[in-house]
Structure formats: structure tokens, C-alpha cells
Amino acid sequence: MAAATLANPAAAQVVEHLGVPGPIEFHGKTYALAWSSEPADNYVKQEYVPAGQKPETFSQLLLLERVTGGIEVMDAVGSQVDMLKKRKATDPLVNFGILQHDATGEVLLDFIVSTKDDKGEYIVEWNAYRYTPYRDPAGKSGVLLFGSSQRAYGNDNAKAFMASLKQLRPALTGALIKAPLPRPTK
Secondary structure (H helix, E strand, O other): OOOOOOOOOOOOOOOOOOOOOOOEEEOOEEEEEEEEEEEEOOEEEEEEEEOOOOHHHOOEEEEEEEEEOOOOHHHHHHHHHHHHHHHOOOOOOOEEEEEEEOOOOEEEEEEEEEEEOOOOOEEEEEEEEEEEEEEOOOOOEEEEEEEEEEEEEOHHHHHHHHHHHHHHHHHHHHHHHHOOOOOOOO
């Protein structure tokens, strides 16, 4: 689920796969469905952005993913953490934290990644992913991921963004933990 690679999704027709067309309200903003993919029969990804933004060049983005069929929350989290650990070899900014809520089975993973654009300027991305146990309408179990992603482009903006994380991180992780989960109906 949710490979954080700073890759931009290819432009494609948006198909609503989950029965959660949006808009989704989060932390005082309205996000509309802007990109979707069904990479496998049991795996769906949808991305939502505020008005005026695109998935390819977003500053703020919401992510909703569902995977079913024998995967547990800690499997999904472990896969993302493994990817982050491997990425650390080539990305000096990689850092992550995990918050586990045993009573609900939910896990919050927040992490930062970076890359450089064609001009050698930084693109920095901070993500908070809320993983929760899920059962689809047909009764299949799996994991639902609801995530918030923030990006900054260019060295000066990346530096300011990194400085702002001290306030941004607790505000957005708190909002994500308290947010009602979008519930797929498909």
C-alpha cells in the first residue's frame, strides 16, 4: 500500500472505484477526487486534492486506499516501513514515526521523504497514513488507508516547509486521527 516514491501519477481518466467520490472535508479544506487506480483486483487507490491543485504538482493531497485478502494492518505498515528503510540509503531526509492504537487496531505512520527535480532542487514530502482494519461490503477483510500528504517544491520552499513541520505535524496527525474515515461502499 502507498509506496511513497514522490512519483507523479500519469494523467488518466478518473474512475471512482470505492464509492467515495468526494468531496472529502479535512482540516478545514475540501478535497475532490482527482486520480484513481486499481493496480490489482484487491487493491484500489484514490487521490483527492483541493481546488486548483493537481495530483502531479500538489501541495496538499488526501489518499484513500483499500486492500483486501489476507493482509493485516501491521503487514501494510511493515511493508511501508521496509520501503522507507531501504530508501534511507539514497534519501538523507527519510524519517518516520509509528503510533499504534491497540484498542482499535489502527496505526498512524508519519514520515518524510525527498527527491530532487531536474534542476537539482529539492521536493520534500511529509505524509501521515492512518491504517485501519477493514471489511468490505462483500465481507472480505483487509486494510483501509486514509492519508494526508504535504509537499514543498524548490530548495527555499523545502527549507521553510521543514521548519514548519514542528507545528504542521501535530496539527495534521491529530486531525487525521480524529477524522471520520471515508467508508467505501463498493
